[in-house]
């Protein structure tokens with residue numbers, strides 16, 4: 001899988017955005033905020049060779065759905081060979097189309113959106129569209145989870161979401177930051193006054 005990943009990186013550097021698949025530590029960290037007992041619909045953005053897809057499927061309940069959206073055709077074809085789980089819907093498309101893809105599968109929103117997209121190398125106009133789609137297609141109590149190798153995306157994420165919490169794992173190549181982003185409901189907005197200012201949009 002690592003070889004397959006490096007080959008795609010050499011062909012499509014800007015799209016793939018990493019030289020190696022995520023470590024199991026990073027995958028675990030990405031799953032940390034997910035309440036798998038409650039999650040009915042999870043959207044994964046940029047599954048690549050499927051390291052995180054595998055962890056998500058292993059922890060999801062039997063009635064849940066995972067919609068994994070991958071722009072790279074070759075990764076998508078290999079994922080289709082690799083996974084034969086009825087809960088997984090693999091879509092070869094851009095993450096800019098989360099809303100349409102959810103409705104085509106009969107869903108109005110996602111409980112969690114888990115993204116490995118390389119925001120640093122994605123053009124601003126495209127990442128604005130993707131993050132707007134993520135924010136507007138998230139359930140009221142939902143969480144958008146995103147990893148990045150730098151803090152470049154922090155300001156943009158704070159513009160799109162009300163609450164942005166930051167975590168870190170050194171055990172990945174390269175070490176990675178993990179963002180948890182949420183939108184506040186009216187009641188939350190009141191209680192958020194008691195939250196640590198570091199985690200709330202400034």
Ligand SMILES: C[S@@+](CC[C@H](N)C(=O)[O-])C[C@H]1O[C@@H](n2cnc3c(N)ncnc32)[C@H](O)[C@@H]1O
Nearest residue numbers: 015018021022046047048070071072094095116
């Ligand atoms: C850094 S890799 C992550 C792969 C895998 N999830 C992992 O953690 O090892 C980023 C993935 O995002 C995909 N990607 C990039 N832009 C995309 C877009 N606009 N929509 C969907 N997938 C995209 C790339 O093809 C690549 O598979």
